[in-house]
Amino acid sequence: MSADKIKHSEDVSASLKNKFVQLIVKKPENLKNDFLSGLTVALALVPEAIAFAFVAGVHPKVGLYAAFMMGLLASIFGGRPGMITGATGAVAVIFAPLVYKVMEMSKSQGMTFDAAMDNALNYLFAAVILMGMIQIICGILKLGKFIRLVPHPVMLGFVNGLAIIIFKAQFSQFTMGGELLPSPQLMTMCGLIALTMGVSVFLPKLTKAIPATLAGIVLSTVIGYFLNEANPGLVRTVLDFVQDQDKSITTIAAGLPSFRIPYVPFTMDAFTFILPYAVLAAAVGLIESLMTLQLVDELTDTRGKGNRECIGQGIGNFVNGFFGGMGGCAMIGQSMINIRGGGRGRFSGITAAILLLLFVLFGAPLIEMIPLGALVGVMFMVVIGTFEWSSLRLFKKIPMSDLFVIILVSVVTILTDLAVAVAVGIIVSALVFAWEHGKTMHAKREDKKEGTFYELEGPLFFGSVTSFKDLFEFKEDKEHVYIDFDNSKVWDHSGIEALQNITERYEQVGKKLHLLNLSKDCQLLLDKASNIVELSVIDDLSTHIADDRLDD
Structure with a gap:
């Protein structure tokens, strides 16, 4: 690559970074911003945690407990203030086959459904504990620093890919029983989405005293409540979403998580059975967490500590396994909500976790009436703020190899998972670098x-x-x-x-x-x-x- 091309590429990368940082209005760290932003995040965490629990094949409270413990412990011990951690789809997808296999194995041995589920949870929690131990070891060995070696095109591809995944995930809210919602419900939901997004866009122009997304959720909830009073069932709520997945669940309310040592046979066969799931979940969790850390670093113009974040994530997962949580990692969507709302310190993540637990313990009726349209509107705003729109204008402005890597990582992220996408992106970037620097003698x-x-x-x-x-x-x-x-x-x-x-x-x-x-x-x-x-x-x-x- 010529010196002019290299300089041009560096100039474009610097310009992209500047535009990326400008997506978020810088706000100083203070308790009020952290609390209000944490409240917004807690409201958005509830349906996400429930949805990922269903993905893993477990009860919603397992996902809610995971979101609480991961959010609290990662905020206290992690290396990136302002980043939100909770139950995630990336980890749920990995553990879902584990739960399914143990369930089938248990039922083949004559166990009842409840006994088989209890056995599956034991294996799940043991795998989460092992996952946490692996992540703590990674942090102690200081492997987190290697995330700094991820090329910028891979980072852009990761961001764009996750934005598309978040966008696609919202369409499940427009269906009921696998079919599109009836016209009245669909139109009402679209109206609440538009209302929430409108408040999120225009309220900051009037006042920044409260997070715009929080105001949008509150306003949509009030309107949704009165619409449902006048026409029951017109507005789909969080409780409707839960009951779509499992009719037997009448509330998301639950008690405090309790200590429990997973009962798994202490044998090499049991260990080798859960080890692959634990290793893969640990790797995916760390990659997603460290990539999100790097993104938040750029958005806030600060620098997190990757190795400490590995340890913080590991502690969160380790404790999860003893208190009935399904584990998790950093969440780019909720982290973006927090940053956009002004959350900068550890208190924002701690607030989100504690409020989430309080919702589950005491505020379930209020949370259950939140319209899905309000939360979808918030997530659509996350997608708009997360997607790197300037990457669409990079054609002929950066080397074609970099543009190819951006597209490749985005596509692989959507089709497979984040770990594979990042690995592919790094390998291709390294090969391109070797080719460009080796082809000229x-x-x-x-x-x-x-x-x-x-x-x-x-x-x-x-x-x-x-x-x-x-x-x-x-x-x-x-x-x-x-x-x-x-x-x-x-x-x-x-x-x-x-x-x-x-x-x-x-x-x-x-x-x-x-x-x-x-x-x-x-x-x-x-x-x-x-x-x-x-x-x-x-x-x-x-x-x-x-x-x-x-x-x-």
């Missing part, structure tokens, strides 16, 4: 008494063959031409063929090529190809040319 040319010398810089492989062939001045060089490989290396058969090609071209003009300072492995490579290529290799320039390999 340089050489210092110098005429001496013995002949013309070329001192190579860079690897000779399939990607740099064209650049290598353009280095030589076949007609102007002296009779004997020497290529010094002291700062270069032949890597593959394409490199050998390139050497043979320029040897033949020098022979055509009556000149002879010699290779200097080849490493032992390069000489071995040439020896193995001696039946298809013939080159002059000199180990010691003081030796007469007639003593080299070609003239033996």
